[in-house]
Amino acid sequence: MGIQTSLDAVVRADRLVDSMRLADDLAFEASRDGGARTVRVLTFALNSEDQLAAIAATHALAQIFDEQADIALSRLLSSSRGFMREHAAWALSLRLPRFDTVGRLIGLVSDGGFAGMVAQRTLEQWGSPVAEHLAIGLESALLGIDDPGARYRLVETLGLVRKSVATPALVRIATDIGEEESVRVAAVSALGQRRGDRAIVTVLDDLSRTDGYLADVARLSLVDLSDESPVADDTHRGLTIAQLFLHADLDAGLTQAGSGDNGGIATLLVRLGDALIADESDPPRVERVITLSRGSVADALQSVQDIGSTRWGHDYGRVPLLSEPVQSASAWPLRVAARRGIRRMLRAAGGVDLLHLRMADVGSLAAADVARELDIPVVFTVAPDPHAVIHSLDLSGRLTRQNFGEVDEVEHFWFRTHLVQQLAANAAHTVLFPRPSLALDMRELVGIDITAHPERHTIVPEGIDLEVVDRAVQESAGHAAGQPATGSLQELRDLLESLPPERRGLPLLVSVGRFHRVKGMATIVDAWANSPLADRTNLLLIGGNLIDPSADEREQLELMDAIIAPADRFAAGLVLSGHRRNDTVARWVAAARFGLPGLAAPHGIYVCGSLKEEFGIALLEAMGSGLMVVAPDGGGPATYVESGVTGFLTPTWDVELLRSAMVKALDASVAEATPDRATVSRSTVEESFTIQAMARALSNVYQGVQDEESESRGWSFAAL
Known part of the structure; x- marks a missing residue:
């Protein structure tokens, strides 16, 4: 194809996922024809405003065994663009060690984050051929750094230098009572990987006889050094x-x-x-x-x-x-x-x-x-993740060629897509989720042709425990008919009693899941609050740590707060419960169908606002409860939600379309006069999506892999 033509294909592809896949072709072309012109074309692309193309050029350069390619990659470690430093550190793992890059890779390790991890991986791969040089560089870096976090990372990296040249420094740090405890922990943990040295055992044994966190880590390291692993029991039948x-x-x-x-x-x-x-x-x-x-x-x-x-x-x-x-x-x-x-x-x-x-x-x-x-042997469940997220963000306009690198620096899309490919390629068997166009999606999004060797792939739907759901339905239906509330339902009643009187006769619109941007909880609030839905329903979101939120949870909460101030949530009908036990969640979801006397009307609906949903456990549980659902129009849900019958499928990344689907689902649910549709929803789950059915299918996969492994090992021994 030629390097320029291949690079043009990356730049001109209609979809970002296509450009990422074509980047592999670019790397192949670079390895096939790695002359001076190829290096020049790729080096010029490194400064492109098309950040995706710049990343692709970086990894293509790594395939060219040429001094000028090495120089270009080395210079990228000092790039003003963080994502380029990150990808250069990764790309260098394919190269022979270069002394002029070791110092800057150590600097990335010291700084931490994802870039520090990929730099550490590269240094680990270089550990044997340049062990002495690497150990000296790390010890020298430690002399000028006081920050405990940075020191921890450097000591951990020193522990990856397998040769004995690193051992004295690790022992010294592990036993230095003036050193920060976390840094000593890094050294103690690393010593647990160095078998055959009685002096190390003595050091760890002494540390383990004290009290506290460091002593516990020393005990774990002694476990790691021990050769006494339990002997496999040949009498096992399974x-x-x-x-x-x-x-x-x-x-x-x-x-x-x-x-x-x-x-x-x-x-x-x-x-x-x-x-x-x-x-x-x-x-x-x-x-x-x-x-x-x-x-x-x-x-x-x-x-x-x-x-x-x-x-x-x-x-x-x-x-x-x-x-x-x-x-x-x-x-x-x-x-x-x-x-x-x-x-x-x-x-x-x-x-x-x-x-x-x-x-x-x-x-x-x-x-x-x-x-x-x-x-x-490994079985790997392959899904187009993060491929489907990339595609959704591309369609919504939130991810572009001009910001791809900056977003990738946070989400690590490029690394994760290649990790999926690597895990799938090395797995003894792959498991796939059902999708409407599975073979096409796997080929176009992930780059895997599952038709080439179908015997290596098995489609296994996820499943739920219907016994838990059925108990929840029974309790919720009983309470709606006048029976006393059980403990879990009383929790929900206590929560809903904070609603103003005029909102206590409205049905519940409910969603369950992590408070993460991929799950779209803030998008659901947006779609609900800025529409007549807010006057017709109360919105119950179950999930998240509201007391001590993580960064992702805080981001979602801040987006919600910009729509409805925290002090106004109950008055507006927005109820955030935080996370709850799974069996409690099942009862609350069922209560949305049957209602809570005096606090919530029946005929509520379930909404999944995820940018992507590979299959959807919470969706299946909602359907098993008999709820009408709103779900993403791609991935697993499209294989079991019959749009217009058991639910409504929609592009969840589009707020207007999500809002429209929510309105349709509510109208359909409120209009129901019989339980016929709810019966269909539950039957759909019972027939194909139980945890027992999933376990049976996977047991067959596992046994098949075991049989193949036994056969191949027997053949290998016979050949010897």
Whole structure:
């Protein structure tokens, strides 16, 4: 094609997702014809106002093994544009080490953030060939830096230098009582990765005999140094499956659902783990599920014991990130701690047959490294995320070529799309969500042709626990018929009693989810408040931490406050409840259908305002309750919401169209005189979207992967 023609294709593509995919072609052309002209064309594009093209040119330069390409990438580390420094640090990971870039990469690590993470990854890859140079550079940087956060990151990076040249400095920092505790923690954690040195064991043992946080970290490091992992039990009849979501506090009771990042995926993993081991087939296909989520160092120590002493059931393992909880978009710098924690839990399990990854996040990035190290096959659930978000933002005009890099610096779209491709390419099997045009979307949005090797892909819808929903419906219907309110319904009554008397006879418009811009909670408020809907309904939003909101939650709350002042919420009919337990949420959603005597009329509706929804657990629960729903017109919801019958599909990024769909849904719900439509909604869920059906489908996938792995390993040994 030629480098100029390929670059023109990136610039002229109609959609941003197309340009991103064509950037891979540009990189290929650069690797194929890496002459002086190619370097010149790409170097000129680095300064383009088309920020997407500038990023594409950066990664294309990384494919050219030429001194001038190295110089161009090195210069980008000093670019005035932050996103270009970030992508240059990433691109350099494909190059041979350059001494003139080490100092600036160390500077990025010191500064932290996502750019610091990609710089650290590059330095880690360079660790063996230039170990001495890297260790000297990091120790020199520490001499001039006092900030504890920066020192932590530099010491953590020093710990990634595997050769013994880094050990003396790590021991010195770990035992320095004048050093900030968090910095000592980085050194102690790194020492836990250096087996075979009795002096290190002595240092950690001494530290572990004290009290406090540092002592707990030392105990974890001693666990990491130990060769005593539980021996796999050959008498097991079923598989051991590990799954994870590190941005949530997962527990069997789902007590934190809806807070921070504890959204639908948190609910799904808890319910799914239980359903997988509840399979009554003989022998059981899955005998043990280990669900990993974040937790404290003390929690991790307890998890090592708990997981090491059990051999069946649904266990919860804690991965300490050595940091205060952060949102998923900001968690990338926790990669090293995540990787160590995941490895620790999988080793403690004494043998894991398969690891199921689902997100393009730091947890999957770290877990994929561990799976490769421990030779554990991976099943990856592939979804067009963030591809679908990029496309929605492109259509809405909020993401353009001229601001792509600046937005990417916050959202990390480019890195996440490539992570999806990498995880899918390396997975033993991929799982897909149903979509109306699945093959087309996967090819055009993600760049994966699922028709090429269909045996490697399985479509598995998500599912919900209908027993929880049915109990909620029964209680809500009973209360509407005059029975006393149960505890959860009384909570809702107490909340709605703050509404002024004139609003207590209106139906509820309800939405459940995280307070995150992708979930569109503020968009729902906008669509509702600036329309006649505000006079006809009260709006109940369930989710978010209202007491101590995260940055993402605060952003959504501020957008809502600009529409309705906090002091005026109840008077206007806006009710923010904060996050609630999953079973409580189920009862509140059902109450929107049946009403609450004296406080809410029946015939409410459910609204999902997400920019994208890969499948939609909360939507399925609402439909299972019999509610009329409003849902995004793409992704999973379009496969189970029959528009105009069980709900209304709409481009949720368009406020006017969302508002129109909400009005139509309310009109249709209020006009219903029989439960026929509600019965259809529930039947739709019961027939195809239960957690039990999902567990059966995944059990088949897991067993198939296990059979293939056993066959391939047997063939390998036979060949030897």
